[in-house]
Amino acid sequence: MLSEEDLIARILKIKQLKENCFKYLEERSNQLLTQKILFAISELTAEEMGPVKLSQIAQKTTGEKDKLKQDLVRLTIEKSLLKCGLVEKLKYASNDVRYILTAYQFQKIKEIDSFRGESTQPIGDVFELPKNTWPLSDEFYLLLAKKHGYEESLNKLHSDYDADVIPRGKYETLNSDYKKSLDQINERLDSKYSGLEALVVSES
Amino acid sequence: MKLLIIFGLVLFGIFFTSVYNDLAYGQFSNTSTLKVSFENNLLPSYEVPLISGQIFTLSQNHSWVQDETSRYNLESYTLDGEKVKLSRTARGDFTLSVPTDSSHSVVFSAVPQYALSVDGTNDFSFLPSSPTNDNWFDSGTEVSVNVQKTTEIENNKVRQEITGWSLDNVEFWEIENDASTSFTTPPIMLNEYHQVDFFAEYQYKLNVISDNGETTGSGWYEQGITVPIGIESGGDGLVLNSLSEWEGADVTYDGNTAQVFIDGPVTVSAKVEKNYSLVIGMIVIPILVIGAVGFRKFKNRVPVVEEKPVERIVEKVIERVEAPEKKYEDGYDKKFSDYLSEQIKSKLQEMHNSKIISDSKYSKINNF
Numbered sequence: 304m305l306s307e308e309d310l311i312a313r314i315l316k317i318k319q320l321k322e323n324c325f326k327y328l329e330e331r332s333n334q335l336l337t338q339k340i341l342f343a344i345s346e347l348t349a350e351e352m353g354p355v356k357l358s359q360i361a362q363k364t365t366g367e368k369d370k371l372k373q374d375l376v377r378l379t380i381e382k383s384l385l386k387c388g389l390v391e392k393l394k395y396a397s398n399d400v401r402y403i404l405t406a407y408q409f410q411k412i413k414e415i416d417s418f419r420g421e422s423t424q425p426i427g428d429v430f431e432l433p434k435n436t437w438p439l440s441d442e443f444y445l446l447l448a449k450k451h452g453y454e455e456s457l458n459k460l461h462s463d464y465d466a467d468v469i470p471r472g473k474y475e476t477l478n479s480d481y482k483k484s485l486d487q488i489n490e491r492l493d494s495k496y497s498g499l500e501a502l503v504v505s506e507s
Numbered sequence: 508m509k510l511l512i513i514f515g516l517v518l519f520g521i522f523f524t525s526v527y528n529d530l531a532y533g534q535f536s537n538t539s540t541l542k543v544s545f546e547n548n549l550l551p552s553y554e555v556p557l558i559s560g561q562i563f564t565l566s567q568n569h570s571w572v573q574d575e576t577s578r579y580n581l582e583s584y585t586l587d588g589e590k591v592k593l594s595r596t597a598r599g600d601f602t603l604s605v606p607t608d609s610s611h612s613v614v615f616s617a618v619p620q621y622a623l624s625v626d627g628t629n630d631f632s633f634l635p636s637s638p639t640n641d642n643w644f645d646s647g648t649e650v651s652v653n654v655q656k657t658t659e660i661e662n663n664k665v666r667q668e669i670t671g672w673s674l675d676n677v678e679f680w681e682i683e684n685d686a687s688t689s690f691t692t693p694p695i696m697l698n699e700y701h702q703v704d705f706f707a708e709y710q711y712k713l714n715v716i717s718d719n720g721e722t723t724g725s726g727w728y729e730q731g732i733t734v735p736i737g738i739e740s741g742g743d744g745l746v747l748n749s750l751s752e753w754e755g756a757d758v759t760y761d762g763n764t765a766q767v768f769i770d771g772p773v774t775v776s777a778k779v780e781k782n783y784s785l786v787i788g789m790i791v792i793p794i795l796v797i798g799a800v801g802f803r804k805f806k807n808r809v810p811v812v813e814e815k816p817v818e819r820i821v822e823k824v825i826e827r828v829e830a831p832e833k834k835y836e837d838g839y840d841k842k843f844s845d846y847l848s849e850q851i852k853s854k855l856q857e858m859h860n861s862k863i864i865s866d867s868k869y870s871k872i873n874n875f
Binding site for chain 2: 306307346349394396433435436441442447448451456459460469473477481483484495504
């Protein structure tokens with residue numbers, strides 16, 4: 304369906320929202336179907352790694368997927384989430400319509416109309432949807448874990464060699480192999496997942 | 508009085524002429540327009556007034572939706588009859604600064620494009636590549652997908668081997684397991700949306716290692732098979748090497764043949780012991796015999812001071828044959844590899860506890 308690059312671009316993007324749209328993300332709206340739909344699309348997209356069907360969203364938010372519930376969800380999406388640009392509707396075929404979030408980070412803004420012209424002013428911090436609902440591939444998590452693993456293993460290798468636990472030959476072979484693996488992991492993270500590591504790990 | 512009337516009429520005449528000229532100039536200055544149209548009426552034409560002295564910037568999306576599965580992408584524009592080719596791109600707006608000195612016309616030309624989705628691998632390329640540098644292609648283009656048959660998932664441990672592919676989940680084909688490193692699909696005509704799925708199986712690396720001798724059996728194997736392994740232990744001159752045991756995995760070993768069941772990446776190491784029987788037979792025993800003869804002769808002449816046991820003499824001889832070596836801990840490779848696995852698992856768990864990884868993904872990754 305969508306490429307992984309497209310999904311990553313959505314994660315990295317910070318979408319600006321006016322107050323009347325940002326309200327759907329706020330705590331005070333946690334009982335509203337609109338917010339439940341937003342979080343459901345986010346969770347389902349992370350599992351499917353792509354856009355999701357109306358029936359899946361209806362099942363997740365209402366526990367049922369009959370036509371009545373699907374109509375209710377469709378109406379809510381079209382009346383609020385599509386208009387605010389929070390959700391994108393993709394038609395793959397006449398009978399295959401799917402939905403996906405346009406972004407996973409949002410900035411509340413205020414529009415100022417002055418004699419200098421129109422401008423926007425950010426209000427508060429950037430809101431981000433829970434990280435465990437971001438559509439990130441298994442490969443990305445594995446790369447992060449392996450990066451940590453190889454870094455820690457190299458530290459242990461150095462201290463073991465200093466403590467004369469292993470001979471020099473073995474130390475040099477393992478050091479070279481593990482460094483090579485760590486370099487490959489870093490290269491993959493920098494090329495395919497540029498910007499994500501800092502966003503996902505450092506700010507968590 | 509008459510003179511005054513005539514003077515007044517002249518003044519009115521001068522004033523009227525001046526105002527008329529200004530009005531006429533004002534009307535003329537507002538008549539410049541920009542007419543924007545699209546070849547084959549892909550989008551509605553429109554016209555905008557151009558205000559003299561101000562720069563007008565025309566903006567147009569590079570791509571826009573045609574229907575559920577296709578889009579149009581800008582290819583060129585014609586400004587006052589002069590055609591200009593555009594650098595193709597999928598996203599963003601094309602902008603053009605239009606001079607406002609006179610009226611102009613711009614005609615945009617766009618081509619329909621269809622998407623070609625590829626699932627099952629990230630290691631692929633399109634032949635030819637997309638003119639918009641994504642997975643969208645101009646209508647009527649024939650495109651092949653080139654995929655690397657083998658992708659290493661975990662360095663020297665786990666890899667993915669492409670075994671088959673399908674087009675639009677309707678037709679399925681197997682990919683021949685030959686020596687080639689990549690596979691290219693036949694050309695696919697892009698006159699509608701198409702999806703290509705690749706199917707793969709996982710393979711695991713078996714490493715058979717030993718400090719002494721040459722091992723057999725190392726290689727890539729699919730899960731669930733049993734692989735025979737072996738070692739040609741050899742020797743160092745008179746000191747022979749002999750296999751004592753296999754370490755590192757569930758190795759079935761009956762003293763002669765050994766087999767490993769592949770259930771993931773495996774490293775097994777052969778423990779080899781040095782066999783000194785030949786040294787003892789060829790060097791130690793003759794020395795002892797000669798020593799014993801010499802001792803008898805010496806005993807006849809000199810009183811015995813101390814009787815050394817035979818074992819001590821053997822130890823001394825072996826010590827001379829084999830130089831003293833520093834003893835390092837056995838099985839470091841395996842312990843180190845286990846440490847790496849523990850660190851990876853602990854990081855995954857940490858990310859799961861910090862709600863970075865969802866429960867379902869965590870359980871899937873952990874099982875893998």
